[in-house]
Structures are given as structure tokens and as C-alpha cells.
Amino acid sequence: MALTGLEIFKLLPKTNCKKCGMPTCLAFAMALAQKRAKLDDCPDVSQEAKDKLAAAAAPPMRKVVFGSAQTQVQIGQETVMFRHEEKFHNPTTLAVTVSDTLTGEDLKKRIETVSALQFERVGTKIGVGAIAVVNDSGSADSFVAACEAAKAGGDLPLILVTQSSKAMAAAAARVKETVPLLAWAEPDTAEEMAKIAKENGCPLAARAETIDALTELTEKIKTHGVEDIVLSCPEGADLRDRLFDLSRMRTLALKKVFRPLGYPTISFVGDGDGDVQMASAIGLICKYSGIVVVDTAEPYALLPMLTTVMNIFTDPQKPVQVEPKVYPIGEPDANSPVMFTTNFSLTYYTVESDVEASRVPSYILVVDTEGTSVLTAYSGDKLNEKAVADAMAKFGVDKLVKHRKLIIPGYVAVMSGKLEEATNWEILVGPRECSMLPKYLQEVWN
Template sequence: TEKIKAEGVEDIVLSLDRLGLRDQLCSLSRMRALALKNTFRPFGYPAISFITNGSVDTQAAHAVAMICKYSSIVVLDTAEPYAFLPMLTAAMNIFSDPQKPVQVEPKVYAIGEPDANSPVMFTTNFSLTYYTVESDVEASRVPSYILVVDTEGTSVLTAYSGDKLNEKTVADAMAKHNVEKLVKHRKLIIPGYVAVMSGKLEEATNWEIMVGPRECSMLSKYLHEVWK
């Protein structure tokens, strides 16, 4: 690469030809380590990998392995859309900011086909928290509304401890998303771990606050036996 660069070529991509998957992964890892440690800077260019053998599923699996081990460009011998989904997922996870939690959009989500008599509950916009709640509500087969409050992608307890989840943030979220227009009743189910905020939340919203279970796994039983 140094000789090529000396000739005035700046756009350089490295390719490892005629190597098996194992050898390519080992070589790519070694090349990246040598470049980052300034041991051999000529390896500090993007790498391209060609995957043309095997079934579509095999190519997709090999491509994900290459993406995880420093191949900047991966070329496959397929155009099947489903083969690119795992590659895009891997790339998005690798290049996401670990200090910025994965979030869902703060809004009201309708689970099933809720009506004016369906339960309303809230959770935070931390994706893992939301999808856990959503999954258990779906499993209960009780059509419901889930209000997702913007807590900057933090979980319920973390948000409450950092004062990102309080009676004001919940009341503001309810007003912003017109929750009162969705249902006839005025009952709000809150996470069991923040039961302590029920009094102030009731004053801030003028809604009846129902303390839900601490664990999502108990949501189904709660919705069938406690919610009325």
C-alpha cells in the first residue's frame, strides 16, 4: 500500500483473496490490531470481502461474521432482501453509541384493538423496558394503551432516581398525546416499582392511579384480575 500511495493513489481498499472464512477472520483481526497499535500502518485501510459460495443463508451468516470482524465492505452473490436484514442489524448494533440507550418513540401505542374502556398504562422509552411490557400486554390478550414517557432512554427505576420520571413528566406526556380523549374512564396503571409517586401523580392528573405489578410477567394476571 505504501508504494501505491507513493504513486498518488489515496483511495485504497484491501482485499484478502482465496482465503477460507476462518483465515479471513483471523487475518482481518490481525490487520486491524497491527494498524491500530501503529505496528504496521499500511494495514490502516478499509477491507473488502467477497462471499460467493454457499446458500443464501450461509452467505448471510458469513457476511455478519465479516462485518463483526472489521470488513468494511462485504460483497455477496445474492440479491435476496431477507439476506441483508441480519447484516444491517449487526452493523447498526456495532456502530451505535454505547453511551446512548436504544430508545422507542415517546407516544401512545395501541396494543390489540383497544377501545374507550381499555386500560391505560405508562412506561419509559428505554427500548428493552418498552418491548418487555408490550410483549406481556400482548400475551394477556387484553387490548390496552401504553403511554411511553420520554425519559431519555432510561429504565423506570433509573429514570425515577434521576428525576426524569415524575408526576410532571407523566402528566405532560398524557396531555401532549391526548390520552384523556382515548378512553372514557380516568384510571392509569403505573409500574409497581414507582408506587411511591402515585399520590403526587393523582394530584397532577386528577386520574385514579392504580399501582401495577413490579414484574412484567405478572401483567397478564393483573389485567385479568385487578383491572376493572
């Protein structure tokens, strides 16, 4: 939280020497608070004051990065409790476990399966963001072997999960180029785990049974020179308690600028089948896990989790948009139908999928309505006969087809007359719901 002018004033020399160009230290403090001056302009400010001001200016939640340069993910640095206040910044990373009890082909296959959990939704690639290698075997050798296999077999960042400092030291040294996240440091292993994290240049996850214990733990880890910390609240607690703890930690970090909890969080969801894990993970994504680790590798369970991440981390003030242009669907020719829709992603991809389902090669003209849907755009006068006529001219629709027929969404049938005048094209009113487009194109158009 930024300091007020008076709080800054207390840290200044208070000699009113004017070397900073201001008449008094108070005037300089006020200018600093309003970002109209730089601290360096005062040559006499103490190092202690500089440190305090720098710490106060740091974001309330630290950003933590792991993974190699090519695969890096970043979590944390969130600034608000609710996305409508601004937006959430760094999307939750979804990780899937790989147990070190697997060997040979089974291990390879699991790593390949997890790495392949990538999807495309409304034109955006989404997927599992990390592999969590878990030391279920209790053997340091097996853990090292599984971590090396995950490094060799997948492009995803790694999370090394073990309570054994011996296993962690051995594995971290072997895969440190991939900058894995190390989990866990607990109160009785904090010193050793912090040493391993520091030696290998890796971030460290901290786990304790209560928030108070976690607070002490992060301070302890910091004294050993590790700044990049990820927090976990107790795993054994039921989902309600975990969500409560995560919300409390977030509140303390952001509203009270409580630095010992000013880090992103990680949650493990291991119990239950894919459905149960999916439900728990979605709750934890919403409030407020920076990383969620699940055991399930079922695509049906992963996709809703990833969709939730996508939805929660979309900037609410900037609708997801597609580029305004003409999109050919299939291999349309000069006799193919032409229809228009808006550049709101969800609208476009829904229309696109229904046109594809019709198997009638077509052109979809996407009109720039600033990312709003058909009815919203029409109500706000962003979708009118001029916008459509201009888009048709800009993208040369008349050169694509021989006919002069334009299919318009049924919801804006009221535009027909004016649009006909503006374009000199025959206007065909399509269905209200685009799910009826296949039937329309096959039976009415054809």
C-alpha cells in the first residue's frame, strides 16, 4: 500500500535544506506521494528510509515465476479481491500429478498424457500448465528418475513434491535448469529446503497447519535468503475451510498489506474421482489459488477447470474479441452464402461451429462491434446498417460472390429495410438462434 505524504515525511531528514528543489521536506514528501518527485532528489535521505519506502512501494502480493525461459509460468501479483474491481492478472496454473511409483513405459505414458492435455476454446489455446512430480515412493532415487523423465518427456514446468530434503536436494540439482517449484518447506524442514531452493535458484512452496504457523514459516524462509515463496494452507481441511483460509490470506495480503502472506498460493486436490476433483478445483480457482494440482488426467474433468481459469482471468472491461474480417468456412465459392455476425468471440465461435456443422461452405463477415454480442451491439448502435455496409466494403465482400444476398441474424430482422438500402443487397433474415443455422443453410439457402 502506498505511503501517505505524512508517513513519507516522517522518514525524511526534516532539515528543510532545499537541495531537492522543494522549499521544505514536507513539500517534498507530498510531491513524492503524488509521484511528482523521485526519492533520489533528496541527497540526504538515509538507507533505512530508502528501504522502507521501497518496501512500501512493492506490490502487496509478490509475483513468482517458475519453469524455463520457454515454458515459464507466473503466478501472483494480484491486486484485487474481485475481478470487477479491476481484473485478475496472472491466471491460475493447473498442474497434474505424476507419481514416482510409476516406472518405464507407464511413467513415460503418464507424462505424455499430461503434456497432451491442451485444448482450444474460442480461438485460444488453453491447457495444463505444469507437471507435479510426487515422491509417493519415499525413495530419493525413484524421485530423481521421475523428475528427469518429466524434464525429458514434457515441455511443461515442473513442481517437485516431496517432504524429504534428501530427495529434494537430489532431484532439484538434476533438473534445476528447468527452474522447478519446490514443494514443500514445512516448519521442521524450512531451513534445509530453503537452502536447496537458494542453491538451485528455485521458488519454494511453504506448508503449515495454520495461517499463523504459515506466517512464521515464510518469515523463517526469508531469513535464509529465499524471496520467491508460494503458500499452501492445510490440505487436510475440507473444501469450505480451505476456501475460507485462502480468502483470509488474500484479504490480509491485499487489504492489510501483511507481507508474510503476500505470496501466491498452491492447492492440491487429490481425493475423489474426476467429477469431485473438478468441482473442488473450480472452487479453488475462483478463491484464490495461484496453482491447483489435481490427480485426474481426464480431459472431461480438465476442460471445465481450464474454462473457469479462462473466464475468471478475462479482463471484465475488455470482451474477448476476434479480428473483424471475412472468415471462409470450408471452401466457399462465388455461389456460397454470406452472413454476418459481431466480433464478440463467444458469438463468433458459436456461429462458426454451427456453420461448420451445416457442411455448407460459407463466408462469415465479422463486423467490429467492440466485442459485443448481436443484440447488445444493436441496442448500443454499434451494429447498424452503416457498420455492416462499411464492413462489406472494407473487406471486399462483393468480390467474393456473384450473388447479392446477405443473411442477417434473426434477432436484428428490424435492420432489413435500412440495410437493403445501404448495401443494395437482398437481405435474408436468418434464424434467431444460430443453432438453427445448419437447418436454415441446408433447407432454405440450398
